Amino acid sequence: MNNGVNLKELAAELKLAPSTVSRALNDSWEISEATKKKVISMAEKLNYQPNPFARSLRENKSKTIAVIIPERINNFFAQVMDGIENIAQEHGYHLLVYNTHEDVDREKKIVNLLLNGRADAVVMSVSSQTSDISHLEKLYARGLPLIFFDRICTDIPTTKFITNDYESSYQGTKHLIQQGCKKVAFLMLSKELSITKERHRGYLDALLEAGLSPEPAFSLNCSMCEEQNIELIREMLWSNNRPDGILASVEKLALATYQAVKRTKLRIPQDLKVISFSNMGIAGLLEPSLTTITQPAITIGQECAKLLIKKLTKPKQNDLIDQVITIPSKITIRSSTLAE
């Protein structure tokens, strides 16, 4: 690989000291406008590109943010990533991206990889398997700025961004009840997840408020395996005491529900109404179109990045204080929850 000219060569070409050139390029006030101009034009002519590693080594920062997500083929996480990248690119930050595939072991390995300072900060959403958080504590202890979004880790005292999980879930459940549902089921990926807990609380409270008693069997704990989930849901739909409404706490479980329904004689929404947290662009193209709770994914990503970059550029003035920032979701009612 030909790395092009370096600072020394550029300086030699200009008959200046490397330090002068460095300062000129960094727009230091101690350099005369005349030399600045000369330096900059020569730098452009020779297409000088500063070596990022020399700089990182010297300044102990890399202009890089690591993003850890549990899944890439997921509209929510993809949108969050786009939001993060928007802001990051604006400020000259690069993104290292890691997918844990919902696997804690992979998550631990990745987190350990970041212990060496390769990234200036980490923004992540934990895997659905994460209960032991020692790896995250270690990362936090290192002093690396760390932010969580969506699937947060409450025990780490830092800033977290989520949507109004409790409220949305409560409203979603209430909507199902208003549409005539008497027996609403709740589908979740894992009991460990912060979002599961909040969304489940909202679901339970809406049931109680409506005078409906929550059935334990209707809080269905799904797995990572698509086919298993479909069968699990199908079994529930085949049982004598089947639900007439479903709140899916994540998108993939709504899709699994649709697949499961196809294996029965039930119809959505006549026999079963479905609402789901989902950022699918094409919820309206499903048959029937799916009522969704859409999270402000891009905004969440942008806010994460903004806060992080503020912290990185002005470390003294900005602390990632231990708080949860909530940005509301939006419910879009479609055919899957139509009343008869």
Place this chain on the structure above:
Amino acid sequence: MNNGVNLKELAAELKLAPSTVSRALNDSWEISEATKKKVISMAEKLNYQPNPFARSLRENKSKTIAVIIPERINNFFAQVMDGIENIAQEHGYHLLVYNTHEDVDREKKIVNLLLNGRADAVVMSVSSQTSDISHLEKLYARGLPLIFFDRICTDIPTTKFITNDYESSYQGTKHLIQQGCKKVAFLMLSKELSITKERHRGYLDALLEAGLSPEPAFSLNCSMCEEQNIELIREMLWSNNRPDGILASVEKLALATYQAVKRTKLRIPQDLKVISFSNMGIAGLLEPSLTTITQPAITIGQECAKLLIKKLTKPKQNDLIDQVITIPSKITIRSSTLAE
């Protein structure tokens, strides 16, 4: 940020020279087994993590691969990314990810960012706007290993991975004709794209072979704007001479077609049959379910990464020779192309 111990401190703790410790950790043959063991155990005890920037500066390589895609909310690219990451992680490589949002200017900026050696290699799929390729030529000239996939740049003499675009498109069109279509339209994102050209050729040849004369108006050049595309397609469907079959060369145009059809009284597949290149997991859940040409996205990603890593680890033995490697797609027939 507390970076933990460094080599010098570790060496001091062990009462050894830094160079010795370095060699021990790198499993050099010139170090005795005894000291190796001592060093390694102490390194673990102190949780020593080598500074990646020092190493990168010294070795002039970063163990990082840059990936540039035109779109993140896209099943194909997400799967390719997963494939790349699989292999990269296995070999200790990190991924810098950039989304051009189908914008050449953004693509140019990103490519220029990579000129400084931040990444050891680049794998990319060009934006649909890319016709001037000077930025790519510059990148190539720098000697950075560069690989293209899917939307390739034929003029850069390196290895490219694609699916059998011509053949799949030919077969897809033939399928439409066999199902009774007489007037097949072809939807494309941009005429500049390599995949557009190949897929269009396949489409045309299938028409000609069937004795159907291609109508220029049926080769529809769409834009980046979803709503515009929907209207463009709707207009075509409302014209006197409307197509009875559509081959969408990318997924989003099939979805736009579905949306457009909703604005007409036409029915799929009775009035209009649709087939599309698509890696959607839920093609079967659309109404009607969508016949797809599915690209081997994960494999493409894996192959890109494998080749690149081979090149990076054994540069002498491996060249990215100027060739196009084709991995076949798979057609899955669903309801959207059912004959009456």
Place this chain on the structure above:
DNA sequence: TTGTAAGCGTTATCAA
């Protein structure tokens, strides 16, 4: 306003 020199944390060369 510019130049000299040290140092960031590694690895590689050379010497012991």
Place this chain on the structure above:
DNA sequence: TTGATAACGCTTACAA
């Protein structure tokens, strides 16, 4: 088998 030293390319005290 191990140690001293230089070098990677940059920024920043300190000197001029």
